[in-house]
Amino acid sequence: MVELLGRHCEYPDCNTLDFLPVYCIHCSKTFCKRHGSAPDHSCLSLLQTNSINSSNSPSLLPCAYTDGCKNQKSPISFTCSLCLKNYCVEHRHVDDHKCSYRSPSPPTHHSSQINKNEIRTTENFSKEKFIGTKNEALANKVAIMKLKQTAKGPAGIPMENRLHVFVQIDDGDGNNKRYPFYLSKLWPLGKGLDYLIKELKLLPANRIILLDREQILLDLSATINDLKELHDADVIILKKI
Known part of the structure; x- marks a missing residue:
């Protein structure tokens, strides 16, 4: 049996067989020529090393959210603008660390109509x-x-x-689980909604998409790339109306 030469690229969704693979000294993984450099494969090991080296303090800031947080020695921290405590990436949002200074959640609607006055629009939106x-x-x-x-x-x-993006389903059952997905920036947002409904196996229902935290109602007819308020790693909510 002839042994195969070369190595498969370890970058997600690539897996290209390269006969001259590139070895990354930071993460100890092997990549094809296209993903060989650290920036091209978004090397997390290099990012974390640079973060530690660039810090003015030799100690790592612990996450202030202690209820099951596994990032108590994270080299990267966010300071909440409300409670002024330090949090890791996972708990940086006020809802994620259950900030005591956050605004109360809007009441749950049991009718088929949603109150438009309770939904923030892009005109009065400001990034946290x-x-x-x-x-x-x-x-x-x-x-x-x-x-x-x-x-x-x-x-x-x-x-x-x-x-x-992270996708969260709001069917009024209190389920806050988030699902990681990617959509094409060239799709209308409505097509993205149809895809997510199919992949998540949701029951047929009229739904809208809200941008989490600010409760912004997104335009389903707009191309995703034209929605300037929507960015990578945002949380979008599929809300049944």
């Missing part, structure tokens, strides 16, 4: 800002790279055309 975070851009990049490794979507969409 994190203060005191030296490595905010780096932390966001790490979070996006982790999402890209687990996200599910059509294999035929090129990497540069993918928008990676």
Whole structure:
């Protein structure tokens, strides 16, 4: 039996057989020529090393959310703009660390109509800002790279055309589980909604898409790439009306 030469690229969704593979000294993985450099395969090991080396403090900031958090020694931290405590990437949002200063959740609607006044629109939308975070851009990049490794979507969409998001279903049952997906930036958002309903095996129902935290109603007729308020690693909610 002839032994195969070369190695398969370890970058997610690639797996190309390369006869001159590139070995990354940071993460100890093997990649094809296209994903050989650390930036091309979004090397998490290099990002974390740079974060530690660039920190002015030799100690790692623990996440203030202690209820089951596994990132108590994270080299990257966010400071909540409300309670001013430090949190890891996973618990950086006010809802994720159950911030005591957050606004109360809107009441659950049992009627078939949703109150439009309770939905934030893009006109009064302002992005949440994190203060005191030296490595905010780096932390966001790490979070996006982790999402890209687990996200599910059509294999035929090129990497540069993918928008990676967390999807949450709001059927009024209190289920807050989030599912990692990617959609094509060239799709109308309505097509993305149809795809998610099919993949998540949801029962037929009229649904809208809200952007989490600010409860922004997104336009289903707009192309995803034209929705400037929607970014990688955002949480979108499929709400039944």
